[in-house]
Amino acid sequence: MIGFFTENSADILLKTWEHFYISFSALLLGVVIAVPLGILLSKTKKIAKIVLTVTSVLQTVPSLALLAIMIPFLGVGKVPAIVALCIYSLLPILNNTFIGMQSVNQNIKAAGTAMGMTPMQSMRMVELPLAMPIIMSGIRLSAVYVISWATLASYIGAGGLGDFIFNGLNLYKTELIVGGALLVTALALLVDFLLSRFERFMIPKGLRMQGGRTS
Amino acid sequence: MLHIENLRKVYRGGKVAVDNLTLDIKKGEFIAFIGTSGSGKTTALRMLNRMVEPTSGTISINGKEITKMNPVTLRRSIGYVIQQIGLMPHMTIRENITLVPRLLQWSKEKRDETAKYLISLVNLPETYLDYYPSQLSGGQQQRIGVIRALAAEQDIILMDEPFGALDPITRDTLQDLIKELQKTLDKTIIFVTHDMDEAIKLADRIAIMHDGKLVQFDTPDNILADPANDFVKEFIGSHRLIQQKPNVKTVDEVMIKPVSITVERSLDEAIRLMVKSRVDTLFVTDGQNRLLGFLTVESLTGNARTKKSVSEVYNRDVIFMKTGSKLQDTVRRILNLNLNNIPVVDDQQHLIGLITRANIVDIVYDSIWGEEEQELMDA
Numbered sequence: 188m189i190g191f192f193t194e195n196s197a198d199i200l201l202k203t204w205e206h207f208y209i210s211f212s213a214l215l216l217g218v219v220i221a222v223p224l225g226i227l228l229s230k231t232k233k234i235a236k237i238v239l240t241v242t243s244v245l246q247t248v249p250s251l252a253l254l255a256i257m258i259p260f261l262g263v264g265k266v267p268a269i270v271a272l273c274i275y276s277l278l279p280i281l282n283n284t285f286i287g288m289q290s291v292n293q294n295i296k297a298a299g300t301a302m303g304m305t306p307m308q309s310m311r312m313v314e315l316p317l318a319m320p321i322i323m324s325g326i327r328l329s330a331v332y333v334i335s336w337a338t339l340a341s342y343i344g345a346g347g348l349g350d351f352i353f354n355g356l357n358l359y360k361t362e363l364i365v366g367g368a369l370l371v372t373a374l375a376l377l378v379d380f381l382l383s384r385f386e387r388f389m390i391p392k393g394l395r396m397q398g399g400r401t402s
Numbered sequence: 403m404l405h406i407e408n409l410r411k412v413y414r415g416g417k418v419a420v421d422n423l424t425l426d427i428k429k430g431e432f433i434a435f436i437g438t439s440g441s442g443k444t445t446a447l448r449m450l451n452r453m454v455e456p457t458s459g460t461i462s463i464n465g466k467e468i469t470k471m472n473p474v475t476l477r478r479s480i481g482y483v484i485q486q487i488g489l490m491p492h493m494t495i496r497e498n499i500t501l502v503p504r505l506l507q508w509s510k511e512k513r514d515e516t517a518k519y520l521i522s523l524v525n526l527p528e529t530y531l532d533y534y535p536s537q538l539s540g541g542q543q544q545r546i547g548v549i550r551a552l553a554a555e556q557d558i559i560l561m562d563e564p565f566g567a568l569d570p571i572t573r574d575t576l577q578d579l580i581k582e583l584q585k586t587l588d589k590t591i592i593f594v595t596h597d598m599d600e601a602i603k604l605a606d607r608i609a610i611m612h613d614g615k616l617v618q619f620d621t622p623d624n625i626l627a628d629p630a631n632d633f634v635k636e637f638i639g640s641h642r643l644i645q646q647k648p649n650v651k652t653v654d655e656v657m658i659k660p661v662s663i664t665v666e667r668s669l670d671e672a673i674r675l676m677v678k679s680r681v682d683t684l685f686v687t688d689g690q691n692r693l694l695g696f697l698t699v700e701s702l703t704g705n706a707r708t709k710k711s712v713s714e715v716y717n718r719d720v721i722f723m724k725t726g727s728k729l730q731d732t733v734r735r736i737l738n739l740n741l742n743n744i745p746v747v748d749d750q751q752h753l754i755g756l757i758t759r760a761n762i763v764d765i766v767y768d769s770i771w772g773e774e775e776q777e778l779m780d781a
Contacts, residue, residue: 294484294485294486294488295488295489295490295491297453297484297488298482298484298488298489298490299490300453300477301451301453301477301482301484302477302478302482302501302502302505302550303474303475303476303477303478303479303502303505304474304505305474308505312490313490316492317491317492391492391493392492392534393490393491393492393493393494393534393535393536394491394492396534396536396537
């Protein structure tokens with residue numbers, strides 16, 4: 188096992204970087220799409236139901252199949268992998284953004300409006316900060332999912348730590364499989380930890396004091 | 403200054419919430435809208451800052467019709483105190499207080515100054531400005547809620563059952579506070595409540611609403627003396643109608659001289675004073691005879707050995723009445739809060755008298771035998 192780490196040290200760094208790069212791009216893309224979409228949806232409840240159903244359905248497509256479907260459209264490599272993983276990251280972020288925005292205390296929103304906030308100000312100064320704990324937990328959840336699923340991206344030639352695992356499977360080398368899996372887990376834990384620090388920065392201090400409740 | 407004419411609100415589904423409401427409110431008046439739930443009082447209030455749009459009718463402030471104004475500008479010019487406090491949990495007290503000034507883009511210096519000035523008005527320390535709402539008690543939070551509505555020098559303040567969620571003691575102190583603020587700052591306050599005691603205590607004029615209609619709009623005294631119909635009579639409650647009748651006395655006529663001790667004295671002296679005057683409570687004052695708190699005999703028994711001076715053990719949560727208060731209000735407060743006695747102070751907080759439960763006996767005696775006695779003396 189130690190042999191795996193010493194023999195492949197250069198490779199490990201490269202693959203870990205690839206893995207991180209794919210996952211992070213997918214997640215970032217997911218956040219950029221899902222957070223604004225979730226905010227919009229929270230304003231139009233009828234459409235929200237439809238969109239959330241569609242994303243739930245997308246979530247149930249087997250990940251390997253989704254990656255394979257990408258090939259005819261985007262070929263092989265990192266781009267199709269990022270697109271496919273981004274689709275996976277959408278649901279938890281979208282769902283949590285929607286729920287977070289919905290759960291903002293009506294009284295507090297009304298207080299903001301009554302004091303003369305425009306809808307944009309209410310969004311920026313009241314609703315988003317109060318929904319932030321729930322939105323952030325959606326992003327963290329997605330991050331862990333995306334990192335573990337990014338292992339499969341190796342299957343369509345995107346590289347990443349999945350390469351070790353697939354090689355191990357082909358060559359019957361257990362240490363490659365276990366070593367790759369360990370690295371993926373470690374990366375997921377590390378990213379989750381970093382995001383938890385980021386979360387502390389994003390969530391207003393007054394909310395942390397009352398245990399992150401939004402009411 | 404505020405003119406409401408034929409105001410009507412019909413909700414979808416045809417429910418008439420407010421029906422042909424016409425009112426004139428003068429500058430500096432304290433108006434209470436009162437009624438049972440569903441009487442339309444909150445809807446009426448919310449139409450004043452266009453949180454609810456009227457179906458028909460007009461509202462004008464200083465001759466300007468509010469439907470022609472931009473709702474955002476309008477709301478920034480009217481203070482609003484909400485039922486469930488409604489402080490922003492993610493903002494500090496300072497940010498909460500100066501929210502409207504911030505929306506109006508005042509400079510930071512001016513906002514800071516305003517926050518400091520306002521928090522001093524409600525007797526809270528400046529250090530609280532950097533706290534978050536969750537660190538304050540409910541009563542303290544609502545004090546902030548009240549001054550937040552004053553921050554941009556609004557002339558009109560709307561209050562939607564602001565003290566409904568508070569305990570009786572806190573509610574009582576806040577009512578006193580708001581009445582005093584209203585007088586000193588000369589604000590027009592429109593207040594929604596379902597508590598008749600609160601309305602009688604605070605309002606210059608009370609608007610009684612029932613099923614969306616205005617039933618009576620008059621001063622508390624006139625309403626108590628002459629209820630418009632059976633609904634109003636029932637709503638006021640018979641006990642208040644009786645209470646109002648006996649000759650109105652103020653606390654100054656009946657208060658006795660309180661036994662007080664200055665704060666720097668020792669506990670030995672306090673006990674000796676209690677024994678000598680045969681009382682179980684001493685009022686603690688500073689050198690200028692200003693009321694600071696009280697000291698009961700119970701608080702002495704446990705601590706006498708370890709603590710030396712009055713300042714270490716006395717209770718600072720003292721409830722008091724201002725000079726000139728009505729005796730009925732004072733007695734009601736003694737009964738409601740289950741106090742044994744209540745000190746009376748003048749405008750500078752100097753201790754000048756004491757009302758005890760014995761005064762209740764006097765009132766009962768007066769109302770039953772008072773007239774007979776008068777006759778005897780005449781004969």
